[in-house]
Amino acid sequence: MALFSSLTPVFIAIICVLIGVIMKKTNGEKEKRDTKSKHPSRPWVDEDLKDGTDHPLEEEEWQGLEENVAHVPFTGERYSEAEMIKRSQAFYELLNKRRSVRFLSDEPVPREVIDNVIRTAGTSPSGAHTEPWTFVVVQDPYLKRKIREIVEEEEEINYKKRMGDRWVNDLKRLRTNWIKEYLDTAPYLILIFKQVYGRLPNGKKKTHYYNEISVSIACGILLAALQVRVFPGHLSLADLCLRASQNACIE
């Protein structure tokens, strides 16, 4: 462990909380709608196009939309081709130093850095700009311990029951298992919650489309923001996807 004490712990333990909301009713409606329409239902599309409403728009409702367009012009800085090549190369070399580390030091990190990193992740694009994410920073040792317990319990089940031999063998090569000591040692855990729906003013649920993809993209930007400080931006996909434990976290 000492070997790894040079690692900054703040980059670990990004847990993407994927709330297991299954919108059966909505599914039903979508299927009805699609079979009614002259277009065949395409599960791989419909999957992410769930909505709590059952009123597809008619052709004519789209008329006049084009005249109505009022986009905002973008003015960005420019670089020469040589400069673009140089910058893109340098950024590749920096991010290529990131490693998914499993042993971390408890060395403190300024909270302002964490806040900047989360702010950066919050610039991520999202479906219909719903920004379906919630970032929670955990510092309390007791809470970190409870989170570790939940994560390890679920991971042990994953390794022993849920995963197949092939995946387990992949992971053996990586020397990982369900023990996640770093969840205790890291001074911060950043929990990332996926919001599968929002609330309308009338209190009704409003589906957040492509929410898992949106949150995962934000995680990628968060990783880049962590790495830009030239410390290993850690993301354990195992943690990221521990949906059961994540669910438990917010119960």
Added chain:
Amino acid sequence: MALFSSLTPVFIAIICVLIGVIMKKTNGEKEKRDTKSKHPSRPWVDEDLKDGTDHPLEEEEWQGLEENVAHVPFTGERYSEAEMIKRSQAFYELLNKRRSVRFLSDEPVPREVIDNVIRTAGTSPSGAHTEPWTFVVVQDPYLKRKIREIVEEEEEINYKKRMGDRWVNDLKRLRTNWIKEYLDTAPYLILIFKQVYGRLPNGKKKTHYYNEISVSIACGILLAALQVRVFPGHLSLADLCLRASQNACIE
């Protein structure tokens, strides 16, 4: 359109091809396995833990794994707290300039820059380090046109049939519709394919776990790499998730 000609087009049209492979057989096996086990089946976990095998490991197979661990020490550069705060703030300000632009110029961009950006995305973490992504750069005008046709056809169906009123209203605020002229004007399209499985030496399928999350994280890192060159790293989630058209692209 002219207003937007200062935009570099290369940052647009990231299309995440989500191949619609449904592993029913595997599901069935997983359910059997989980109901056999003393642990309840947790759909929100199992969903991403599909595997082509049906042989969960037994407790004793895990013994001795710990003694066996041989991790690689990490040595990264260090920054002072003040420097970390400064760098994280600067990166936030840079990424906060990113916009999801819909009108682009056809101005050429060095291919080397595209290659660096894709290399950077390739540093993303992935489930069991399967790296379940394929990046395809398209320059041929005819192929770009065919891709645009497929995307627009599916998007029109999305807007008119698949989406509900709520989402459509969300999008009206954003002034978007299914017309994606930028897919013609951008000198490069970066198609991002999700590999839902790989092949074992014996030719058998090997599931790539958490592949959608892994690819989406790589997309976030790709966006950051684009933006680092201080041009708008564009990602349209609509494009990103056009699974039907993406499927069609690779047929």
